[in-house]
Every structure is written in C-alpha cells, then in structure tokens.
Amino acid sequence: MLDDDTIVALATPSGSSAISVIRISGEISISTVETIFISVHSGKKLENQSTHTIHLGYIVDHIDDRRNSLDQVLVSIFRSPFSYTGENMIEISCHGSYYIQQQILQLLIRKGIRLARPGEFTFRAFLNKKMDLSQAEAIADLILSDNQASHELSFQQIKGSLTSTIKDLRKKLLDFYSLLELELDFSEENVIFAKRSELFSFLKDLEEILKDLIESFALGNSIKKGIYVVIIGEPNVGKSTLFNYVIKENRSIISHIEGTTRDSIEGELILNGIHFHFVDTAGIRDTKDTIERMGVRKTMEKIQEAQVLLYLFDASKNDRKKQKKIIKEIQIIHEKNPLKKILVIANKSDISSFKDFYNLKSKVAYFFEISAKNHHGIKRILYTISKLFIEKLKEKNIIVTQNRHYEALKQSLKEVLLAHEALSKRIPEDLVSIHIKEALHHLGKITGEITNEEVLKNIFSKFCIGK
Ligand SMILES: Nc1nc2c(ncn2[C@@H]2O[C@H](COP(=O)(O)OP(=O)(O)OP(=O)(O)O)[C@@H](O)[C@H]2O)c(=O)[nH]1
Ligand SMILES: [Mg+2]
Numbered sequence: 001m002l003d004d005d006t007i008v009a010l011a012t013p014s015g016s017s018a019i020s021v022i023r024i025s026g027e028i029s030i031s032t033v034e035t036i037f038i039s040v041h042s043g044k045k046l047e048n049q050s051t052h053t054i055h056l057g058y059i060v061d062h063i064d065d066r067r068n069s070l071d072q073v074l075v076s077i078f079r080s081p082f083s084y085t086g087e088n089m090i091e092i093s094c095h096g097s098y099y100i101q102q103q104i105l106q107l108l109i110r111k112g113i114r115l116a117r118p119g120e121f122t123f124r125a126f127l128n129k130k131m132d133l134s135q136a137e138a139i140a141d142l143i144l145s146d147n148q149a150s151h152e153l154s155f156q157q158i159k160g161s162l163t164s165t166i167k168d169l170r171k172k173l174l175d176f177y178s179l180l181e182l183e184l185d186f187s188e189e190n191v192i193f194a195k196r197s198e199l200f201s202f203l204k205d206l207e208e209i210l211k212d213l214i215e216s217f218a219l220g221n222s223i224k225k226g227i228y229v230v231i232i233g234e235p236n237v238g239k240s241t242l243f244n245y246v247i248k249e250n251r252s253i254i255s256h257i258e259g260t261t262r263d264s265i266e267g268e269l270i271l272n273g274i275h276f277h278f279v280d281t282a283g284i285r286d287t288k289d290t291i292e293r294m295g296v297r298k299t300m301e302k303i304q305e306a307q308v309l310l311y312l313f314d315a316s317k318n319d320r321k322k323q324k325k326i327i328k329e330i331q332i333i334h335e336k337n338p339l340k341k342i343l344v345i346a347n348k349s350d351i352s353s354f355k356d357f358y359n360l361k362s363k364v365a366y367f368f369e370i371s372a373k374n375h376h377g378i379k380r381i382l383y384t385i386s387k388l389f390i391e392k393l394k395e396k397n398i399i400v401t402q403n404r405h406y407e408a409l410k411q412s413l414k415e416v417l418l419a420h421e422a423l424s425k426r427i428p429e430d431l432v433s434i435h436i437k438e439a440l441h442h443l444g445k446i447t448g449e450i451t452n453e454e455v456l457k458n459i460f461s462k463f464c465i466g467k
Pocket of ligand 2: 261
C-alpha cells in the first residue's frame with residue numbers, strides 16, 4: 001500500500017500570507033531540493049547536513065543560474081526515521097505569495113516529485129508506524145476543531161490515551177485466546193490452561209470498560225459537532241427575545257403577535273470552550289394556519305435533535321391551573337426524551353406579580369425566573385448549561401469521538417457478552433474462543449492493527465492535502 005515515490009504539497013493555505021510552508025516527503029526529497037537550493041554560505045550542501053537543522057538560502061531554477069533566484073527561503077531537514085512520516089522530509093518556508101508557492105511546486109514536480117493526495121503525509125506516518133489509526137483520525141479532528149473542548153478531545157486522542165487502553169485490553173484478551181486455543185490443540189488430554197475464574201472476571205471488567213467507552217460517545221460526538229440547545233414554549237412567551245440576546249444578534253423577529261416565529265432559526269455560541277448551537281423555534285400551539293403548523297412540526301423535529309431544552313413560559317400569565325399543565329407537558333417530554341436536560345424558565349418576571357412557583361419548582365430539575373427583555377437571570381442559565389457538560393467531561397478519562405470507534409466498540413462488546421454467556425453455560429470451549437477472536441478483531445480495527453484498504457481510503461480522504 002505504501003508508494004515509495006516522493007511527494008510534495010503546500011502545508012499552509014494557498015494565497016497570500018506572511019510565510020508558506022511546502023512539505024516534501026520521500027527518499028529523494030533532500031537530494032531533489034539540493035538541485036534547486038543555493039545556501040547563503042557558499043559551497044554548503046544539504047545532503048551533508050544533519051537531521052533537524054534549518055538552512056537559509058535561495059530557490060533557483062537551475063543550480064548554475066545564481067542570478068535568477070525565485071525567493072529567499074528557510075529549508076528544514078528531517079531525516080528518516082526521525083520525521084512526521086518516518087521518511088526523509090524537507091520543509092521549505094518561503095514567502096507567502098501565490099506565485100512563489102506555485103513556482104516552487106512546479107519546479108519540484110519537474111524534478112520528478114509528485115503532488116500528494118489528501119492526507120498522504122499522515123497515511124505514510126501511519127504505515128511507517130509513527131502513529132496508529134485512532135491518532136491519525138484525531139489529527140484530522142484537531143485541524144477542524146474550533147473550540148477548546150473539541151481541541152482537548154482530539155489532542156487527548158493524539159497523545160494516545162484511547163490507543164493505550166485498547167492495546168492493553170487487546171493484549172490481555174489475546175493471552176486468554178492463545179491459552180484457549182492451546183487447550184483445543186490438546187483437547188484429547190483434557191487439560192486447562194486458561195483459568196476459568198480469571199477469564200470470567202476479566203470478561204466482566206472488559207464489559208464495564210467497553211460500556212463506559214460506548215457511553216462516552218454520546219458526549220464526545222455532541223462536543224465535536226456542537227451541542228444543540230433548543231428553545232421551546234407556547235407562542236409569545238419570549239423565545240425569540242431570549243434567543244437574540246443569547247447569540248448577541250437580532251436574528252429572530254420579535255413581536256407581540258402570537259406565532260411570529262414560523263421557522264426554526266439557529267445561532268452559535270461558545271461557552272467556556274464548548275460549542276453550542278442555539279435554536280429558536282415556532283411556538284407550540286394548535287393552529288389552522290398551514291405555515292404555522294409546518295413550523296410546529298419542525299419544532300417537534302428540533303426537540304429530537306436537542307441535548308438541552310429550554311422550556312419557556314410567560315410568568316405574567318401564570319396560575320395554578322397553568323402550572324399543572326406545564327408540569328404535565330414537561331413530564332411527557334421527559335418520558336419521551338429521558339436523556340435530554342430540560343430547563344424550565346419563567347419569563348417576563350418584570351411584569352409578573354405571580355411569584356408562587358413552589359409547586360412547579362419542586363417538580364422539575366432546573367428552574368429559573370428571568371426577564372429576557374431586561375436581560376435578567378440569563379447568565380445563570382448559560383452558566384448552568386455549560387456546567388452540565390464541563391462536569392461530564394471531567395468525569396470521563398477517555399471520550400470516544402469517532403463513529404467508527406463507537407461501532408467497533410459496540411461490536412466488540414456484543415462478542416464479549418456472547419463469550420461470557422457461553423462460558424457461564426459451559427458451552428464448548430471452541431465457541432468461547434470464536435467470540436473472543438471476534439472481539440479481538442473489532443478492537444483491532446480501532447487502532448488499525450486490523451484494517452482493510454477501503455476503510456483506510458475513507459479515513460484519509462477526509463484530510464486536507466498537505467497533511
Ligand atoms: N415585559 C416583558 N416582555 C417580554 C419579555 N420577553 C419578551 N417579551 C415580549 O413578548 C412579546 C413576544 O416576544 P417574542 O420573543 O417574539 O416571543 P416568542 O416566544 O418568540 O413568540 P412566537 O415567535 O410568536 O412564538 C414581545 O412583545 C416581547 O417584547 C420580558 O422578559 N418581559
Ligand atoms: Mg419567536
């Protein structure tokens with residue numbers, strides 16, 4: 001799978017900037033750059049320089065034509081195996097003009113170096129065992145991360161915490177597998193190599209660890225993609241007023257007319273390093289208006305997407321009967337969506353004389369009184385939302401963020417449970433062994449110890465060129 005030709009790509013964005021970096025990786029990278037580089041110190045040869053050194057000089061079309069230099073550059077040398085890809089590598093830092101970038105690239109291509117495909121540098125690093133697959137995937141995530149939380153998640157994965165947990169589990173499982181296979185080889189002698197009690201308790205521990213990792217995916221995935229906070233409630237309770245204030249933009253129309261918002265509108269906010277998508281929705285009510293009904297249907301869909309629901313009501317129109325209705329509605333939403341956090345918010349406290357929310361407060365997990373119009377009490381809501389996720393993040397040592405890992409963990413858990421069951425029912429050893437082998441296989445897919453070409457292609461095609 002590893003091409004042995006030498007590749008080049010622009011590692012920085014194309015277009016003007018202060019500096020651009022051109023990366024070259026492969027056997028002939030140093031010797032090729034040698035043919036277009038003249039050091040400021042006459043007679044200095046790149047081929048004779050040690051790894052991890054930087055050299056100032058000029059890029060020229062022909063090494064003998066010193067007068068027509070294209071740019072003054074810095075050239076960094078990384079010799080195999082001490083480089084990102086594990087191959088000989090050179091990075092040329094040139095001035096960031098589109099013309100210079102293209103000229104240097106074309107010069108190198110004329111010298112027999114080819115343009116890299118997306119993710120090819122990292123792919124080579126993976127094939128040369130500089131990193132495993134989960135670390136390579138985390139690099140793609142790191143480049144895309146736009147907030148502190150998703151940055152932390154991808155960086156933790158690059159450092160290899162998921163890798164080392166999976167490798168450790170796999171090694172122990174492999175030991176048991178080998179012993180069980182040995183027993184099968186000696187089946188006529190009826191000997192036991194793998195202690196059943198130890199295997200039993202290991203499978204139990206493994207189950208717990210896998211369940212924990214699987215569970216962490218919901219959090220990891222929502223942090224990577226941004227957490228959906230959907231504002232719902234009857235018409236005219238102040239949803240759009242709250243929404244506009246939170247996202248610091250007048251995105252939604254506000255009016256005293258019921259049914260003003262007809263479509264759901266999204267706005268972004270980063271709170272304590274976590275990315276949130278806030279969604280303003282059409283107020284929920286029975287209506288004959290076709291467009292408004294479509295809006296209400298859309299609100300119902302947005303509720304499904306949400307991790308957090310802000311249920312708003314008008315405190316100035318509150319009475320005990322209304323409170324009963326609210327409690328009932330929250331209960332229904334909660335039963336349908338047990339994992340979503342629901343924050344109940346009494347708005348328009350500035351004009352409300354009704355202060356007795358005791359019944360309601362005691363029935364719901366989170367209760368706030370605010371005035372969206374006067375911006376009172378909103379900070380406390382935002383603080384509560386971000387705290388919900390920061391605490392969850394702190395609870396977990398490792399958080400799974402990739403769908404591919406999540407699927408592999410689920411398949412692996414299924415096999416571990418089957419192995420456990422087979423063992424407790426005293427089903428013949430060879431069946432236990434088959435399930436353990438399958439569990440090993442699925443765990444191996446995460447780190448890339450077991451892969452197929454299609455999976456690799458898919459993973460690396462998501463990278464940008466130059467990474
Ligand atoms: N006094 C007072 N009025 C408010 C407050 N929040 C919103 N309003 C007013 O209530 C009316 C409705 O506000 P919106 O934000 O449009 O309400 P909505 O829930 O988005 O309404 P729909 O889009 O129709 O579902 C407007 O006249 C707002 O100015 C508040 O805290 N206090
Ligand atoms: Mg509205």
